[in-house]
Amino acid sequence: METTELRQAALAAAVDRYWHVIAAEIEAGLIDAAGVRVDYDHETGMKAYQAWCARHPVC
Numbered sequence: 001m002e003t004t005e006l007r008q009a010a011l012a013a014a015v016d017r018y019w020h021v022i023a024a025e026i027e028a029g030l031i032d033a034a035g036v037r038v039d040y041d042h043e044t045g046m047k048a049y050q051a052w053c054a055r056h057p058v059c
Contacts, residue, residue: 021045024052 028048
C-alpha cells in the first residue's frame with residue numbers, strides 16, 4: 001500500500017471512531033437537542049462509549 005493510501009485509511013478510521021463517540025454521547029444524553037455537550041466527566045463519557053460499542057460490535 002502506498003503512503004497516501006495508508007494516510008487515507010488512517011484518516012477514515014479516525015473519522016469513523018469520532019462518529020462512534022458522538023453517537024454514543026447522543027444516545028447517552030450527553031449532547032443536548034441543540035448539539036451542545038452537557039457537562040460530564042471522563043468516566044461518564046467512557047461508560048457511554050463502552051455501552052454503545054457493546055450494542056454496535058463494529059466498534
